[in-house]
Amino acid sequence: MNKIRFLSVVISIACLYEPFQVDGFCSTPSTRSVLTTPTATKRIRTTATTTTIGGTITTTIRSSLPSKPNASLFSSSTNNNNNQNIRTNALTPLPKGISPFEKSLSKNLDIQEQFRRLAKKAVQTALADASAPNSNKSSFSSSSFPGPAPLLEIEFPPLLGGDKAKSQFDDFDNIQELDANKDWTMQFAPMFLDERNSRYDNGKIWLIFPDLKECELARLEWRGKRYQSVTFTTIQAATEFLAGSGAYDAPWGAAIANGVNRVLGSMGGSSSSSTSLSSGDGGSNASENSSSGGMQLQQGDAGLLGDARALNELVRGENAPSALNFVVQPGNGGPVEDWINCEKIYEASCLDKSAMVVVNGALDKVRDGYYPAVFFPKLAATVDRFYKKFESVFYLKPLSDKGVYGWLFRVYPEPWQVVLQIVRVGKNGAQYVEDVVVDISDDRPSYNNAISKLLEGQRRVVQDVSSSQL
Secondary structure (H helix, E strand, C coil): CCCCCCCCCCCCCCHHHHCCCCCCCCCCCHHCCCCCCCCCCCCCCEEEEEECCCCCCEEEEECCCCCCCCCCCCCCCCCCCHHHHHHHHHHCCCCCCCHHHHHHCCCCCCHHHHCCCCCCCCHHHHHHHHHHHHHCCCCCCCCCCCCCCCCCEECCCCCCCCCCCCCCCCCCCCCHHHHHHHHHHHHHHHHHCCCCHHHHHCEEEEECCHHHHHHHHHHHHHHCHHHHHCCCEHHHHHHHHCCCCEEEEECCCHHHHHHHHHHHCCCCCCCCHHHCCCCCCCCCHHHHHHHCCCCCCCCCCCCCCCCCCHHHCCCCCCEECEEEEECCCCCCCCCCHHHHHHHHHHHHHHHHHHHHEEECCCCCHHHHCCCCCCHHHHHHHHHHHHHHEEEEEEEEEEEEEECCEEEEEEEEEEEEEEEEEEEECCCCCCCEEEEEEEEEEEEEEEEHHHHHHHHHHHHHHHHHHHHHHC
């Protein structure tokens, strides 16, 4: 499908301020020279073994090759602290194939499906903890879930895995990220429909897209009944429905874009899109939305900003109030007003216990001062009262600096892990990636602290190897 984004007329002032480096988890150009990808070797399948090194847990990911598998490079040591043993043994290992050193393996794995399964379990546990008495919460849970409904964050690299896999060292654009996050969430949301929970029936799961075009594309590309059983809406539509007309914070340039859209529509530009959602097998909701009750294209609407018929009508007592809101990539690569409107959506729906799950919303940028308060006062005001209250239920971010490579990883309700990745060469010359958990903490470590832990972990690993060779 030829996808067209009508973005040229919407200009965000955020583009004028792009800091080179932030004390957060944003990659910088300087990291590109740190790592070199080793020569790819054929990998048939992977196996994982877990040992402990110097009191921390180590997971070794190996390739199953035609020759004899490599022996473990490290001996196992026991931590005398029983509680620490229980804690480390319960940790989820890193998903397979995510290392930039294993591109050939990554292309043959459905890495995003691994992410969805881990994220589903984490979201389920968090939702259960939010509604359970304190005495029944998960043992690792340290969150009090402030407010009547939980605020959950999912953050991961959306382009890993498959034939077109890309890591942070590859070139990609915002459209590719939008498509990947759209497709990921379209497959993620229906996973909750399998639960024996009537709260999610009748469109009570909302997919909230950043704009109408993304909503339209999702509706057109995912036509099965299972996918169409959720409610399709946008940040603007949800904000105006829940918080009232005029509550929506429109991006700078939106009025110009709407004006151009109307001018082109008055010249007959709407004819080509008038049947786009009413033909084919778009699912029961698509048919109902195009025939009655749904929002229709207005006279003079060219449809360049998206087909309004892709929106499900929001009706109190039917699909509203929602039970679970998935907000797809708000703000990141788009207007900062998306983040401001997310707070409005939550405030207007939290009393109905509508949980909010933000998928790859780059909330680190908001929390870590990427947008200075002097230029973005409205956004800055949301940080302490809203965005610092999010619980990171599935979080996977690459860390690369000072010659080390690793990941910051968490699956709720487990603690945070800083995982070092090292490329090793076995006795038969085959390469493999070794994952070493170098730090475990209840509180999320800062970027500088995580890099420090990776450097310390690398030094300890080298020392252990040297000792074992004596």
